Amino acid sequence: MKLKGAQILTKCLEKENVEAIFGYPGGAVLDIYDALYESQLNHYLVRHEQGAAHAADGYARATGKPGVCIATSGPGGTNLVTGLASAYMDSVPLIAFTGQVATTMLGRDSFQEADIYGITLPITKHNFLVKDVRDMPRVIKESFHLATTGRPGPVLIDLPKDVCQKRAALNYPEKPQLRGYRPVLDGHPLKIEEAAAAITAAHRPVICAGGGAITSGSSAALRQLAELCSIPVTTTLMGKGVFPENHPLSLGMLGMHGTRYANYAVNECDLLIALGVRFSDRVTVRTDAFAPGAKILHIDIDPAEIGKNVRVDIPIVGDVRRVLEQIYRQLEGGGASEGWLSRIEEWKKEYPLKYNGGGDPIKPQYVIEEIGRITGGNAVITTEVGQNQMWAAQFYPASRPRSFLTSGGLGTMGFGLPAAIGAQIGRPGETVFNIAGDGSIQMNIQELSTAVTYRLPLKVAVLNNGYLGMVRQWQDIFYDGRLAYSDIPGPDYVKLAEAYGAVGMQVREPAGVRRALEKAMQINDRPVLIDFIVDRQENVMPMIPPGGTIKKMLEE
Amino acid sequence: MFRILSVLVENNPGVLTRVASLFSRRGYNIDSLAVGRTEDPTISRMTIVVEEDDSVIGQVTKQLHKLVDVIKVDDITEREYVDRELILIKTDADAPERSEIMQIVEIFRARIVDIGQSTLTIEATGDEGKIKAITEALRPFRIRELVRTGKIAMLRGSSFTTARSGGQIKKETDR
Numbered sequence: 001m002k003l004k005g006a007q008i009l010t011k012c013l014e015k016e017n018v019e020a021i022f023g024y025p026g027g028a029v030l031d032i033y034d035a036l037y038e039s040q041l042n043h044y045l046v047r048h049e050q051g052a053a054h055a056a057d058g059y060a061r062a063t064g065k066p067g068v069c070i071a072t073s074g075p076g077g078t079n080l081v082t083g084l085a086s087a088y089m090d091s092v093p094l095i096a097f098t099g100q101v102a103t104t105m106l107g108r109d110s111f112q113e114a115d116i117y118g119i120t121l122p123i124t125k126h127n128f129l130v131k132d133v134r135d136m137p138r139v140i141k142e143s144f145h146l147a148t149t150g151r152p153g154p155v156l157i158d159l160p161k162d163v164c165q166k167r168a169a170l171n172y173p174e175k176p177q178l179r180g181y182r183p184v185l186d187g188h189p190l191k192i193e194e195a196a197a198a199i200t201a202a203h204r205p206v207i208c209a210g211g212g213a214i215t216s217g218s219s220a221a222l223r224q225l226a227e228l229c230s231i232p233v234t235t236t237l238m239g240k241g242v243f244p245e246n247h248p249l250s251l252g253m254l255g256m257h258g259t260r261y262a263n264y265a266v267n268e269c270d271l272l273i274a275l276g277v278r279f280s281d282r283v284t285v286r287t288d289a290f291a292p293g294a295k296i297l298h299i300d301i302d303p304a305e306i307g308k309n310v311r312v313d314i315p316i317v318g319d320v321r322r323v324l325e326q327i328y329r330q331l332e333g334g335g336a337s338e339g340w341l342s343r344i345e346e347w348k349k350e351y352p353l354k355y356n357g358g359g360d361p362i363k364p365q366y367v368i369e370e371i372g373r374i375t376g377g378n379a380v381i382t383t384e385v386g387q388n389q390m391w392a393a394q395f396y397p398a399s400r401p402r403s404f405l406t407s408g409g410l411g412t413m414g415f416g417l418p419a420a421i422g423a424q425i426g427r428p429g430e431t432v433f434n435i436a437g438d439g440s441i442q443m444n445i446q447e448l449s450t451a452v453t454y455r456l457p458l459k460v461a462v463l464n465n466g467y468l469g470m471v472r473q474w475q476d477i478f479y480d481g482r483l484a485y486s487d488i489p490g491p492d493y494v495k496l497a498e499a500y501g502a503v504g505m506q507v508r509e510p511a512g513v514r515r516a517l518e519k520a521m522q523i524n525d526r527p528v529l530i531d532f533i534v535d536r537q538e539n540v541m542p543m544i545p546p547g548g549t550i551k552k553m554l555e556e
Numbered sequence: 557m558f559r560i561l562s563v564l565v566e567n568n569p570g571v572l573t574r575v576a577s578l579f580s581r582r583g584y585n586i587d588s589l590a591v592g593r594t595e596d597p598t599i600s601r602m603t604i605v606v607e608e609d610d611s612v613i614g615q616v617t618k619q620l621h622k623l624v625d626v627i628k629v630d631d632i633t634e635r636e637y638v639d640r641e642l643i644l645i646k647t648d649a650d651a652p653e654r655s656e657i658m659q660i661v662e663i664f665r666a667r668i669v670d671i672g673q674s675t676l677t678i679e680a681t682g683d684e685g686k687i688k689a690i691t692e693a694l695r696p697f698r699i700r701e702l703v704r705t706g707k708i709a710m711l712r713g714s715s716f717t718t719a720r721s722g723g724q725i726k727k728e729t730d731r
């Protein structure tokens with residue numbers, strides 16, 4: 001029997017065991033929505049297509065499964081763009097379907113025609129424009145394969161309206177045929193030997209784990225290696241949670257707003273074991289002064305990451321978990337020296353992360369610590385971007401992978417709330433917190449309505465400083481305090497939350513923080529938004545100024 | 557320094573855009589790019605001449621290989637290869653000059669492919685050196701128009717850069 005293209009699509013999604021689709025309808029996808037109407041698939045109607053992309057992204061990061069979103073042609077597709085770019089920068093597996101004008105109308109500036117294929121070329125791992133309905137099963141198969149294997153990433157499939165209407169047989173291929181795509185998973189044996197020897201010989205080793213360590217499911221392998229050889233572990237923002245942060249060997253995050261001790265350790269180590277990281281400028285700050293005395297062992301699945309930003313002494317292309325296991329089998333003891341470990345302990349004691357706590361007004365860091373305490377570090381956290389994001393990274397003690405979801409590479413304000421929706425749908429029984437800034441939350445606030453519709457009990461903690469705080473901080477430090485347009489008055493958040501049908505609370509005093517959080521934890525049938533009025537002038541410290549070195553680190 | 561990359565790609569619409577936009581986005585300098593179908597109609601070959609130093613070439617190769625539609629990348633600069641370019645030159649050629657031009661054409665084993673009232677169109681193929689030389693030799697006659705293909709290249713003898721032959725881009729050993 002021949003099916004309509006739109007039906008082929010829904011059948012293929014069923015075959016891929018897709019459990020959640022985030023989307024928004026429109027003219028060019030009416031056939032797809034019509035097919036969804038009769039299918040068993042769960043579709044979540046968002047309020048803005050950017051929300052669909054971020055929700056699919058949050059779902060993917062929280063579950064490890066690919067996220068799926070749908071938008072109509074023209075403005076629907078262009079509204080996905082920020083979400084796709086965010087997912088691309090952070091290597092998140094996403095499949096985006098966009099409607100397109102009929103093939104006969106292509107290229108004529110037809111109503112709601114936008115070249116979404118061309119627009120998304122540089123922000124997807126791969127993309128397709130399907131012109132023949134018979135190609136659909138193959139393209140969908142290839143898309144899921146591409147999105148989820150190797151270095152994951154978003155894939156976009158543009159579907160002209162007539163392609164969705166034409167009929168074809170559904171022959172879903174067992175296996176994708178992609179002769180130009182063969183990710184290498186196992187490390188080269190010679191390099192594994194070299195790596196094992198380097199670890200055995202090192203006196204002052206440090207592990208730096210990034211997003212790739214989470215994607216590959218390396219937590220256990222990483223912990224095994226770290227504990228066997230007593231190697232301290234720092235993570236990038238994207239790697240947060242891959243190693244429990246209450247572990248004695250944890251150094252927290254490194255980089256521009258990282259802990260002093262993580263940055264000191266990297267600065268003085270003799271072997272840096274870099275796992276699934278891309279040495280972003282927020283991590284290295286200055287590449288020529290990064291880990292100056294260290295051999296760098298870099299394990300990554302993407303060969304193009306090796307040697308891209310920093311020199312590498314031992315490159316290993318492969319899946320981080322597999323390579324770690326390979327190395328582990330070859331290890332002949334060795335590990336950090338006593339001196340190195342006690343040196344790090346001293347740094348930790350001497351330069352802990354700190355802030356001037358207590359007293360009015362509420363310190364934003366305190367709110368995050370309280371969230372950490374009340375959830376035991378076991379919540380799924382999403383963040384917005386700015387100071388709120390950095391404080392969350394510094395003060396929330398993440399204990400597990402896939403539980404700290406943040407737009408690291410693109411730094412997309414407005415990511416956190418829709419990502420929390422996706423995360424809550426992907427992990428229904430768990431506590432999901434969106435740590436937000438008052439600026440960012442307004443970028444996708446409409447998604448509160450989505451959360452209310454689906455009765456998602458996620459919690460939004462707005463750290464309300466009345467500023468685009470991170471912008472204000474840079475203006476204060478680098479622009480002589482000339483605060484150009486960073487003072488951002490907001491709405492009445494309690495009323496706003498209530499208007500959407502969510503629970504709204506406001507907290508002005510430190511004593512009320514705990515109480516409000518406890519109350520929020522009791523609510524399990526709708527979202528809660530808590531407006532924490534925090535110290536307006538607080539800065540994120542420590543800070544290595546851009547282009548600076550550790551010696552130039554700012555404190556207070 | 558110039559490097560010659562021989563790149564096999566899926567013969568898909570969009571593949572040229574992908575390659576071109578990769579070069580522009582990452583700021584690599586393309587000197588020339590020639591593309592055409594191979595003996596296998598589903599595969600095209602691009603010969604790309606890049607002007608970059610070695611460290612950048614490593615990245616170019618890896619980034620190219622990362623494109624899903626790219627099947628194979630070979631840097632053949634250091635290997636034995638034959639390369640050719642094709643050029644069409646239209647010069648002013650009044651009656652007295654014609655014989656002189658025809659002599660030059662003879663010397664370079666080029667061909668006259670069209671004659672106008674007061675012009676000659678010359679076709680020449682050869683490696684870069686020859687193309688340069690004939691262009692210089694014809695310049696005094698006033699070149700009115702010049703069209704040139706990019707370089708195409710092929711390994712000599714029984715070495716191949718086909719989809720199934722060895723010579724994958726180096727993986728982790730590649731720095």
Ligand SMILES: Cc1ncc(C[n+]2csc(CCOP(=O)(O)OP(=O)(O)O)c2C)c(N)n1
Nearest residue numbers: 386387388411413437438439440468469470
């Ligand atoms: C979409 C987008 N626009 C602009 C920026 C630049 N930006 C980075 S942080 C920031 C301020 C964020 O303000 P807020 O959400 O209140 O967070 P705070 O820093 O105050 O915690 C801005 C404007 C961005 N990252 N993303």
Ligand SMILES: [Mg+2]
Nearest residue numbers: 437438467469
């Ligand atoms: Mg703010």
